[in-house]
Amino acid sequence: MPTTTKKIMLGTLVVALIGGTALWLNRPAPSKSTGGAAVPVRVVQVLQQDVARYVSGIGAVLSLHSVMIRPQIDGILTDIRVAEGQEVKTGDLLATLDDRSIKASLDQAKAQLGQNQAQLQVALADLKRYQVLSVDNGVSKQTLDQQQALVNQLKASALGNQAAITAAQVQLSYTQIRSPVTGRVGIRTVDAGNFLRVSDTQGLFSVTQIDPIAVEFSLPQHQLPLLHDLLTAKDPARVKAFIGNADSSGMPLGEGRLSLIDNQVSATTGTIKVKARFDNPKQTLWPGQLVNVQIQSGLAKNALVVPPQVVQRGLDNYFVYRVLVDTVETVPVQLVYQDTEQSIITGVNPGDTLVSDGQSRLKPGSRIEILSEPTAAQVQP
Secondary structure, three states: OOHHHHHHHHHHHHHHHHHHHHHHHOOOOOOOOOOOOOEEEEEEEOEEEEEEEEEEEEEEEEEOOEEEEOOOOOEEEEEEOOOOOOEEOOOOEEEEEOOHHHHHHHHHHHHHHHHHHHHHHHHHHHHHHHHHHHHOOOOOHHHHHHHHHHHHHHHHHHHHHHHHHHHHHHHHHOOEEEOOOOEEEOOOOOOOOOEEOOOOOOOOEEEEOOOOEEEEEEEEHHHHHHHHHHHHOOOOOEEEEEOOOHHHHOOOOEEEEEEEEEEEEOOOOOEEEEEEEEOOOOOOOOOOOEEEEEEEEEEEEEEEEEOHHHOEEOOOOEEEEEEEOOEEEEEEEEEEEEOOOOEEEEOOOOOOEEEEEOHHHOOOOOEEEEOOOOEEOOOOO
């Protein structure tokens, strides 16, 4: 093959390679999907119902009556008539003290009264005779006056003797220690046989009323007008006591009524003390126990209710993500009321499907994949 021909063929091959490379580099890029991947979310439906609204606080259980039993006279403790933990009623005999010395004093006072009354009878008879004789000047006026003075003296002595008897009877009553309240006996600190003094700092035991019982708690001062309305209502507000959080413990320990608002606000904490009274027949509430309380402050009629996690906080307002087929939109809402279980909102419609989980990856118009069928908001009435 001639040299010139080889050169022509080589040049043609180079041109072809360069043209093919240029065509490959200038080919159109494959089109990209504009939809993006769907965001997995969970949803709920807006529920419309009547919802009770509550004010919550932390309080302590207090007995309405708690008495430390102490002696009122010095003496030997002869007997204890009740057991620790026993239920007693007002007037029940709890313990007795040695009463022999007081009984002797009582008998002596009664004997002195009898002696005085005998002397008084004689003096009254003499006075009556002197009064008859004085009409005819049978006795002098001085004798009559002296007899009248003796009668008055004996009457005063009789009154003194009667007072001594009453004092001895009171002292004798102190030898029988009776319960001043209905309640439960506490732990005994003194055994029978010990000598008791009124000045002793330690009592025998305590008697504490368990049923009914009270719970005292504190609330912020800005809720004072609401508390006044709840207390002065025809039917005072109901108060529930829980050993833990209301949403975790289920059934309350007891349900009572608001009974008292303290007469001043604490200047250091800005709170005010409130007391509620509870019937406690099962003794589920115990003095000194710490409890969480809920006061029903009102009832929202036909409220739109969603779980708390549905409502999102924006820069200027609250909003929710509402489902539109396979996308979402943001809807501004107003948060009327919220607790750990539920939120009451306005701005949506009953039955609307809202996102309850997965909002962090959403924006208006985002495609979504619903992980479960929409259910009504699980809210307790």
